[in-house]
Amino acid sequence: MKTALRYLRPFARRVCCGAAIKFTAAVLELVLPLLLAHIIDVCVPAGDLEAIWRTGGLMMVMACGAALCNVTANRMAAWVSMEVTRDLRGDLYSRVERLSCAQMDRFSISSLVSRLTNDTYHVHQMFDKVQRGGIRAPMLVLGGLVLTFFRAPALGLVQLVVCSLTFFTIWLVTRRGIPYYVKAQTAVDTVVRIIRENTSGVRVIKALACQERERARFQEANGDARLTEEAAGCVMAAANPITDFLLNSGLVLVVLAGAMLVNAGRMDVGQIVAFLSYFTLIQNATLGMAKIFVKISKGVASLRRIEEILQAPDDQLVRPSEERSEAELGMDDVSFSYLGVEKNLDSASFSLQKGEMLGILGPIGSGKTTLVSLLLRLYDADEGVVWVGGRDAASLSREDLRGRFGVVFQNEALLNDTIYENISFLRGLSREDVIAAAKTAQAWEFIETLPEGLDTRVDIRGANLSGGQRQRLLIARALAAKPGILVLDSADSALDYRTAAALYGAIHRDCPGVTLVVISERIASLREADRILVLEDGKITDQGSHSQLLARCARYRRMTELQMGGANG
């Protein structure tokens, strides 16, 4: 709730202004029946034709005023809700951008997507509905209360008790509804997840003829969403009947209290009648309130889910350090574990000079990608120091650290945008730079054959390109800003050997002085490296150049022999 107020504050003037206008409209509309009564009770019996016209005309004017006020207030409310939601959504997205990878893993992408979309939508609805409909009903109830206090303090007292009880119930029910809606929103996360999975995995699902199974999986989540929403709705559905009953039993109490007062000669029976009719009128206004309560609990539940992200603690702070190293890239006794169970990287040490090339080789799950992730400080090492540009990676600012790298990750997907934008990747690079990078990445030859060249649109996840074409675009992206350090994590897996060889040759030719880190399953891609790390179970078992390793590392030799297929290399 505090967040809601914080975001509303800049618009406080407008909100108050809107509320005042809404208030005016409500007053105008309340006066209308009074004027009506005036015509019938006063003017008509008196036969005062002129007064009838005058009052009637006044009613028309007031009706006009009420309509204008309502339109203006509604528009102001819509504007404020839009602004607030936009700010909130923008801040949420910007916070998501700053979440660490560990935090992203914990929240999960589906949940973040659902919070950015569904939850901000519910918050929008809440702001809108509360501003539009949240003024009239409480105002009428309170106004009625004040009026009765003036006319008959004793009856007013009865009503005061009843009203406070009513507001208390509303508060209770709404509060009880919130956790139910949090649960319901979490169920929606699952629905979102399954839809996402079904779009990204459509080929596999269809190839395995598993649509039936996916439908069943979705049905489960769908049923769950239904049940949790139902539970939440049923809690909230209690609000209106309970408040109705409370307000109505207030009327009963008024009759009883009134009877006693009349009996004691302290009140006129006419006052009871007037009071009853007045309060029936007020009750009509509470008809639409139930929906506002639902919007509030839903909105607050969503707001909590959003706050969870906004208030996630900043991790991976910059830790100033004066230590320096000779190495452009390196590690000193670095250990790291994703889950804290098994070390994914175990006391890794190496160092690389500027302009050198590092190769990383190792079986699946040996920690190759982990090592690269630590160099980029996507995760923080549990122990040891990671050196980048001669400084502790943890002491570099985000921009300073990551600005040095060009990276191709495995499992990376392209954007649903033009080829140019996929290479330039939001950096606004010149077309010359993009073309040069595409040439080095061996991508230019196929881009050139496309009818729209660089401006060809890439389908979602690059579906209209082959695996090798996608990989080459990603490599071009990594090269385009001429980074000091280039990291290629299995970037050649979908390339044929000839293309791969041409690619590495071009990188050496076109990017002089670049520090290159290559993870590959192919010895052919690694053997030019100044230093090759052989990883196994998170440990660097050996490191050296191709010839050194060939001479002393049995495993390396075996790999080479297997790949060269017995032919001499």
Add this chain to the structure above:
Amino acid sequence: MKKSLLRRLARFLRPYGARLVLLVILMVASNLLALTAPMLSGWAVDAVGTEAGSVDFAGVLRNAGGMLACYACSSALNYIIASQLIKVGQGVSHDLRKAAFDRMSELPVEYFDTHPAGDLISRICYDVDTVNATISSDFLQLSTSALTVVGSFLMLLILSPWLTCVFFVTVPLSALLTRFQMKRIHPLFRLRSKELGALNGFAEERVGRQRAIRTYGVEAADLRQFEAYNDGASRAYYEADRASAALGPSVNFINNVSLAAISMFGALMYLNGALTLGSLSSFVLYSRKFSGPIREAANLLSELQASAAAAERVMDLLDEQPEAGDAPGAVPAEDLRGDITFDHVDFGYDPARPVLRDFTAHIPAGSLAAVVGPTGAGKTTLVSLLLRFYEPQGGSITIDGVPVGQYSRDGLRRRLALVLQDTWLFGGTIAENIAYGTEGATREQIVEAAKAARIHRFVNSLPEGYDTVLTDEGAGISKGQRQLLTIARCLLTDADIVILDEATSNVDTETEGEISLALENLRRGRTCFVIAHRLATIRNADCILVLDQGGVAECGTHETLLAEDGIYAKLYAAQWTDFTEI
């Protein structure tokens, strides 16, 4: 357009028709109770009398008790109605989501290449939710209002048909005004749903690309793009709101004007002796009762608009053309021998840019065929055509002499064991992911497959072993591990044809050697179709097809192709070329 939308929505409401009718009856009952209470209160007031000290307390208590009972019953009924309506609303949304998802799962693969997941999410979650809100809360209010309006209108007619003429002018006037405004507003609401979908599409894609965005340090530019979508969606939302802000008040305005007119005309009629004072005051009271619900309902109009626009988007999804169904008399595809023929096949994703041109090849049953060629030569396209993701534009593909189009689609796909380039994992346990596509695989079989695929040790290293639940489609699981899991999945299936598309491209040579035995077992007695770059893995193929320029450039065994000294020989040699020499 509008009518058909309603009619189509009615399909989803029909299963709940009986319940809705019952609920309307309950609403009438609850309204009657609510109307009885004021009568009782009148009697209670009568029992109070006007004289001090002479109050008939027994009468007051009796009537007050009656009031209380009425209110209690009415509230209880209202709770039942409201909660039942929520169930109906949820039921309808559930059915809508199901229908939307079912349709989605029938759509051809191209659909997903051009329609962002976020937009689908937006349709299935947000748009359905908007429809739901109308059913579960607005329906109650509208029905109650309708009852009161009709009732009071009848009373008005009885009291004074002449004075009611005022409403004969104002009611159609507000209806016209509403219609006029709705026409203008409807496209705005459609735009609002669409823009929200676009925002969701963007967010869904970009949140999934955060790692790259961070690494390149382009958060600011990314945020700017997001803000543009955010602006667009917010603005569209506001524009619709702004335009519809006049909807409720304008109806109310006419409503209020008619009240004023009635009081004036009524007064005139009274003065001319056409109406008694009692009738006039009753008339005014009823006209207030008549217009009250209308004013509340008028405020709902904009929400109904939003619902209509949202429902349209859901219906649009339901209208998408699904994959063509099986041909009549489709062959069920059982026990295929696996004799595959590509006969003069032409195909291009964009027909103007053919990928395969006059592609002809024959793979005899039980043989191991390897496909090699430069990237982008159309190797994966062959697999897509075999799987019937796309239909060839010319020529035909037959299996055992039967065109693939004549097999039942799912039947055919079940006879294929696949490792695709797409190493997709879903948010279930590892065991579920391995057993995906194989009904009723036991834990032992799963573990055995995982062992054969050399992924058992990795799975065991996870905190919960085979029961570890994957998040974000297996984030944190490397491509190589994914490939091994997919191979384990493939080993479990009992198929006639094996397709391996770059199955081990991210697997290290040693592991590859270790699983080769398992793959060999899988291949035994089956036709096998292998795409690979590491040529060492396909040296023992019965037939190597070298693809170039959309057709078969060379074909033969490893030895004959080397001897030919063509493209294959060059590709093979490239494996040991020193790249600095190029």
